[in-house]
Amino acid sequence: MKFFFSSGHGACPGCALPIAVKNVLYALEGKCFVVNPTGCLEIISSQYDRSAWGVPYIHSVFENAAAVAAGIEAALKALGRKDEGHVVVFAGDGATADIGIGCLSGMFDRDHDVLYICLDNEAYQNTGNQQSGLTPPGSNTTTTPVGKLLPGKVGKKKDMVAFALAHGVKYVATASVAYPMDIRRKAKRAVEFEGAKYIQIHCPCVTGWGINSNETVKVAKLAVETALYPLVEYENGELVRVRKIKQRKPVEEYLKVQRRFRHLFKHPKGKEIIEMLQKIADENAKRFGLDE
Amino acid sequence: MKITLGAVSKPYTSLKMKTGDWGTHWPKVDEELCTGCGTCEMFCPDMCIEVVKVGEENGKEIKKAKVNYDYCKGCGICAEVCPTKAIKMELKDIYKVI
Ligand SMILES: Cc1ncc(C[n+]2csc(CCOP(=O)(O)OP(=O)(O)O)c2C)c(N)n1
Ligand code: SF4
Ligand code: SF4
Ligand code: SF4
Ligand SMILES: [Mg+2]
Numbered sequence: 001m002k003f004f005f006s007s008g009h010g011a012c013p014g015c016a017l018p019i020a021v022k023n024v025l026y027a028l029e030g031k032c033f034v035v036n037p038t039g040c041l042e043i044i045s046s047q048y049d050r051s052a053w054g055v056p057y058i059h060s061v062f063e064n065a066a067a068v069a070a071g072i073e074a075a076l077k078a079l080g081r082k083d084e085g086h087v088v089v090f091a092g093d094g095a096t097a098d099i100g101i102g103c104l105s106g107m108f109d110r111d112h113d114v115l116y117i118c119l120d121n122e123a124y125q126n127t128g129n130q131q132s133g134l135t136p137p138g139s140n141t142t143t144t145p146v147g148k149l150l151p152g153k154v155g156k157k158k159d160m161v162a163f164a165l166a167h168g169v170k171y172v173a174t175a176s177v178a179y180p181m182d183i184r185r186k187a188k189r190a191v192e193f194e195g196a197k198y199i200q201i202h203c204p205c206v207t208g209w210g211i212n213s214n215e216t217v218k219v220a221k222l223a224v225e226t227a228l229y230p231l232v233e234y235e236n237g238e239l240v241r242v243r244k245i246k247q248r249k250p251v252e253e254y255l256k257v258q259r260r261f262r263h264l265f266k267h268p269k270g271k272e273i274i275e276m277l278q279k280i281a282d283e284n285a286k287r288f289g290l291d292e
Numbered sequence: 293m294k295i296t297l298g299a300v301s302k303p304y305t306s307l308k309m310k311t312g313d314w315g316t317h318w319p320k321v322d323e324e325l326c327t328g329c330g331t332c333e334m335f336c337p338d339m340c341i342e343v344v345k346v347g348e349e350n351g352k353e354i355k356k357a358k359v360n361y362d363y364c365k366g367c368g369i370c371a372e373v374c375p376t377k378a379i380k381m382e383l384k385d386i387y388k389v390i
Contacts, residue, residue: 001304007339007363008306013315014367018337050309051301180334214368217335
């Protein structure tokens with residue numbers, strides 16, 4: 001059980017969430033207390049008497065994982081038991097960027113010694129693909145349905161990296177399930193910092209994104225290779241490392257393989273959105289120096 | 293304060309759920325091609341492909357990927373990520389139309 005997360009969980013075949021979780025737990029050698037708000041990860045792993053976890057685990061409610069983690073950290077400190085493990089949150093993008101953002105801000109502000117990991121599948125997937133603050137523009141969700149007027153989500157993907165940095169969080173990084181070794185390294189690096197740290201891991205959702213179960217890794221890789229999901233790492237507010245891209249691909253290559261973006265290739269406003277996404281990718285490449 | 297065990301689950305009790313009948317396909321590892329690199333093991337979302345020691349040669353361990361069909365959901369990720377293309381996804385017999 002070197003991954004501290006067992007078979008028999010209920011995720012859809014090909015789900016990215018367990019890939020992220022098992023590699024974080026592996027990197028931390030299971031020395032952690034996990035807090036997990038409501039969402040797919042909780043539903044697939046913590047049914048009563050059907051736990052997939054090999055580490056202490058608590059399911060909070062949807063909005064308060066950061067507060068629960070802060071409480072556990074304060075208790076471990078008070079009891080002199082800090083050496084027993086890291087306090088780690090695994091939370092969805094909805095839980096992180098929308099409903100739990102108040103508690104998250106408080107936890108960051110008080111600088112609790114907590115590693116907060118956002119598993120970013122870019123919508124409320126457990127309830128069937130509703131848009132969240134981390135849903136990218138153009139995505140077809142049940143709350144931003146494509147129609148004659150709407151070309152999917154209007155508005156942008158929230159910049160949670162900037163949000164964390166603005167709180168003075170000492171270690172902030174993005175990662176992707178396409179690169180598990182990188183996830184392991186970042187998890188290990190993060191816990192070397194005392195205080196709050198934030199890692200956001202891109203996790204394709206088979207059903208919500210409309211991809212085949214064997215395409216999870218391929219699609220995650222395309223997000224990085226198009227610069228739509230830049231992999232960056234900040235320490236003490238400074239950008240210290242990025243994943244360079246050898247030959248940056250046009251965003252269409254990422255969009256066309258997913259059902260949630262398919263309409264962009266025929267909707268009257270599709271071209272505009274694709275151009276906007278390409279502009280975002282170009283800006284990412286320039287801002288973080290991604291092109292090799 | 294006493295915390296009861298009312299809503300507490302024991303570790304790894306999900307193992308009771310045998311998910312091996314979910315998929316239509318099963319991965320088959322070609323041991324000739326498998327180098328035991330462990331990439332499949334690192335990616336498998338269901339922790340059901342593992343690199344194990346199968347023998348020894350000149351004092352060096354020989355390792356190969358082994359699938360646990362009790363839990364494999366047949367997603368095909370292992371076959372996609374394998375650098376030597378040692379894994380083929382095969383349709384299960386019960387789905388074959390005669
Ligand atoms: C207060 C509250 N509102 C709504 C729900 C219903 N609900 C359960 S899971 C979920 C979606 C979770 O989305 P996200 O945090 O992105 O995690 P994901 O399932 O996508 O991994 C919703 C809306 C709830 N459980 N509690
Ligand atoms: S709905 Fe998406 S995130 Fe949830 S278990 Fe299925 S693939 Fe994973
Ligand atoms: S990825 Fe391929 S070569 Fe590597 S251990 Fe798995 S089956 Fe063998
Ligand atoms: S098909 Fe999917 S579940 Fe089965 S061993 Fe391969 S990666 Fe794991
Ligand atoms: Mg989500």
